[in-house]
Amino acid sequence: MKICVFGASGYVGASVYDKLKQTESTVVGTYLNEPILFDDLYELDVNEPETFSNFFKSEKPDVVVWSVMSGPNEHKLTDQGLMHLLTHLTPQTKLIYISSDFVFSQGNGPYSEEDPLSHLPDDHSFSNYTNAKVKAEKLITKEFSNYVILRAGPIYGENAIGKLDERTDKLSYHLSSNQPIEYRDDLVRTFVHIDDLTNVIEEMVFNDVTGTYHVGPEHEQTLYRFMKVAAHKIGYDETLLSKSTTQEEVDAEIPKNTALKTDKIKTVTKQQFR
Ligand SMILES: NC(=O)c1ccc[n+]([C@@H]2O[C@H](COP(=O)([O-])OP(=O)(O)OC[C@H]3O[C@@H](n4cnc5c(N)ncnc54)[C@H](OP(=O)(O)O)[C@@H]3O)[C@@H](O)[C@H]2O)c1
Known part of the structure; x- marks a missing residue:
């Protein structure tokens, strides 16, 4: 079996690539910008139609893990990169797409897989x-049936190459220099550990499960509570953390509760979420 991880240099993609490389399958991965995290990654801009097409046709993967992200250019990644991919997929190619709890931007969760986006x-x-x-x-859902969409809330923990998620990294920077830091206590999320997500992706690569699933533990947490525990785990003084008092601008409000109901995934995975 041949597996292609697009975005293998990213926070999630690197863990997935590293894990799949330890299996007997052939695994190829792509990056866009240096530094190159693994010697054998291919440089590829998924938004470039010709290079994408040449790459895909020469690799002919059986399974694709789509782990690309580009905050401000996410639209381009969907309208161009993902569209290029979708035009190349055969019905036999399985697509694993990592989505987000932010598809529920009304923010009155917890949400189940069937709730409207x-x-x-x-x-x-x-x-x-x-x-x-x-x-x-x-x-994806309109055109294909051989897909798995995994919706995740904030992903945390050290990935396979020792990179921390940005939130914990920022926390660690502040606390190591004894600077106080504030977090919102009204933002509710389902936080998922990167190793748990990576294990689920590996299972999905090799099983014949399809559909949309929420990943993560049963419990939801506020950002403030989560970061307080994170500070304790990385061995810093958690008293430097306080609840944020900043008022939001009404038109730019961050979705409040995007927690995910995660019962469905338990029926198809052996993964226990921490
Ligand atoms: N991190 C989270 O908390 C979180 C939460 C929910 C869902 N997700 C989802 O998880 C997935 C992975 O996120 P992540 O945190 O691992 O993101 P990330 O660390 O920013 O990695 C993004 C990856 O996409 C690649 N990339 C960006 N633009 C590209 C382009 N035009 N062509 C080719 N590659 C391109 C980057 O390549 P270079 O690094 O080489 O530039 C990198 O490998 C995304 O779908 C994201 O929406 C993440």
């Missing part, structure tokens, strides 16, 4: 990412 107004600071993810899911 929502858009943000174009001038909202998260609209590019959120609306691109919603569009991507709709494109």
